[in-house]
Structure formats: structure tokens, C-alpha cells
Amino acid sequence: MKDASDESATRFRLAVFRLSRRIRRETPDAVSDAQVLVLASLHDVGPSTPGMLADREGVSPPAMNRTVNALEAAGLARRAADPDDGRRVLVEITAAGTAFIDETRRRRNAWMEQAFAALGADERATLTRAAELMERMLDP
Amino acid sequence: MKDASDESATRFRLAVFRLSRRIRRETPDAVSDAQVLVLASLHDVGPSTPGMLADREGVSPPAMNRTVNALEAAGLARRAADPDDGRRVLVEITAAGTAFIDETRRRRNAWMEQAFAALGADERATLTRAAELMERMLDP
DNA sequence: TATTGTTATACTCTATAACTATA
DNA sequence: TATAGTTATAGAGTATAACAATA
Numbered sequence: 001m002k003d004a005s006d007e008s009a010t011r012f013r014l015a016v017f018r019l020s021r022r023i024r025r026e027t028p029d030a031v032s033d034a035q036v037l038v039l040a041s042l043h044d045v046g047p048s049t050p051g052m053l054a055d056r057e058g059v060s061p062p063a064m065n066r067t068v069n070a071l072e073a074a075g076l077a078r079r080a081a082d083p084d085d086g087r088r089v090l091v092e093i094t095a096a097g098t099a100f101i102d103e104t105r106r107r108r109n110a111w112m113e114q115a116f117a118a119l120g121a122d123e124r125a126t127l128t129r130a131a132e133l134m135e136r137m138l139d140p
Numbered sequence: 141m142k143d144a145s146d147e148s149a150t151r152f153r154l155a156v157f158r159l160s161r162r163i164r165r166e167t168p169d170a171v172s173d174a175q176v177l178v179l180a181s182l183h184d185v186g187p188s189t190p191g192m193l194a195d196r197e198g199v200s201p202p203a204m205n206r207t208v209n210a211l212e213a214a215g216l217a218r219r220a221a222d223p224d225d226g227r228r229v230l231v232e233i234t235a236a237g238t239a240f241i242d243e244t245r246r247r248r249n250a251w252m253e254q255a256f257a258a259l260g261a262d263e264r265a266t267l268t269r270a271a272e273l274m275e276r277m278l279d280p
Numbered sequence: 281t282a283t284t285g286t287t288a289t290a291c292t293c294t295a296t297a298a299c300t301a302t303a
Numbered sequence: 304t305a306t307a308g309t310t311a312t313a314g315a316g317t318a319t320a321a322c323a324a325t326a
Binding site for chain 1: 147154158174249259263268274275
Binding site for chain 4: 161164165189190191201202205225226227228229
């Protein structure tokens, strides 16, 4: 019982794995993608608790705690006490964090952009549609 | 709330990062993708030295050494001395490794297949083309 | 007792640098 | 010397379990 869509799924999965490994190798000393995603979330959504961020990214609270620690150590975000609930902590983006996101959105990830530039317009369109589909896969 | 001005390369890169994280979480105790790729290489290409495998996958020799250790510990591959050059080691797939690859290629990765099955035929075709493009990006 | 955040611990995958053995 | 492999060490990212503080 050999389903052709199974092979496609496997091939796609392994391509995603290889490409993410390649991308990671290409951006070693920059702010990591996990950190960029959280910073972008703080930028667009506003101050959030660590728990909210963990839910939003689909990672465990300790993992998010470590990411927030890294952002705080880099001066891109800060923690603040919640005045209404002493258990809660609010994570906010700093001015440096806002500047970083604005700059990042303008010019980032030279390797990936070079790889995109080497493609034809129709191929770029295919990857853009693929990105939309990947985002939809992650939705629930 | 996403910024519409995001470059498609950046959007695609972050989608790849998120999806690879999601996939990793979904397959915790199985043989890892890094190991599957090496085992498939041994299956298709034949016995190889660790250095050849590292080049083929684009990772460092110590990283490949660890992957080979894991495959050997799992009984899926074995090391053998090279009769012509005492410095060299040949890594071979075992009968169990061959069986594993055959089985893996038939049915694997339930989460990814379920995600694929939820798509339309044209959407699956888009992702299949995207996988080809990703592989091409990794070529050099 | 339930919730929120953090710390402790452990595992995978990756890298560079240093070491061993052989050519 | 040069090459192939391995070990030592380090760092990012993830997880579960345990702990502390507050509600």
C-alpha cells in the first residue's frame, strides 16, 4: 500500500530538516530565529507574559523562559511586574528591540536572500505559496 | 498581526524554522532525521567513510562521528577497518538498517503525512515543487 | 488547591580545537 | 608533514519534573 503522498511528505520533511540545518549554520552569531520570532511578536502584539509567548510559539514555558533571558541579556526586551497579579510577569520590547526588528525587516539573512535571488519569479512564487501552506499547517 | 512588508525570503526562512521545530517535537523517540539521512545514504550509495558522509551531509566530522555512533549503537550501521588504508574507517549499513530504511520509506512520520493529507492535490504539488527547490538550494 | 514563572536536569544537534594513529 | 578519525569542550534549543510565589 504505497501512497504517493507519503513519499512527498517524507521528502518534504527531510528537505525542511536539511534546509533549516543549512540556515542555522549560516547565521551563527546573530540573534537566533527563535528570538526573532518572539521579538516580532512583542513588537506587533505588545507586552505579553512568558506563558502567552510560549503558547503563541508552541514551545514549553522553560524554553520560552530561556529565550526571554537571551533577549533581556541582549537588551532587546525587559521584564516588568504585573501590577494586578503578582504571579505574572510582563515582557516588553525595548527601544533597542524595536530598532532591531525594524532593521531586521529591512535587510536580513543574506544567504537566504541570495538563494531566493538565484531563482526564477515562478519559483519564488512557489516558495511563497509553500510558506503560506507551512504556516497553515502550524495553525492549530 | 503580521507585517505585510516582510520579504518573502524572510517569511519563508521563518516558516522553515517553525515547521522544523514542530516536526522535531512530533518525532521524539524515533531515529532522528539526521540519522535517517545518513542511513539512506549508506543504503543507496554503499559503504562510506565518515569523512565522505560528513561532506555529503554538509556537517562537520565530529557531528557526523556522533551520528555514526548513534546508528552503530542502534545496530543500524557498523564500522569496519579499511584493508588498504589503516587511517580509514568504512561505515556500512546492517541488515537491520536496511530493513529500517525499507520500512521507513513505506510508512513514516504520521504527523507530516496527516498534514499533507489535509491539503488539496494542487497544494501538495506546490510543496513537492518546493522540496525540489530546497534541495537545489543545498546543492553547492 | 490552582496558576504562573523559574530553576534543575537532561537530551539532540551543531561547531571548533586538540589529540591519536597512519601514510 | 599531511590526512582520517576521534575526543574534548562549548553553545543553542528543546523537553519534563520540581520548586517558589501568589491567587
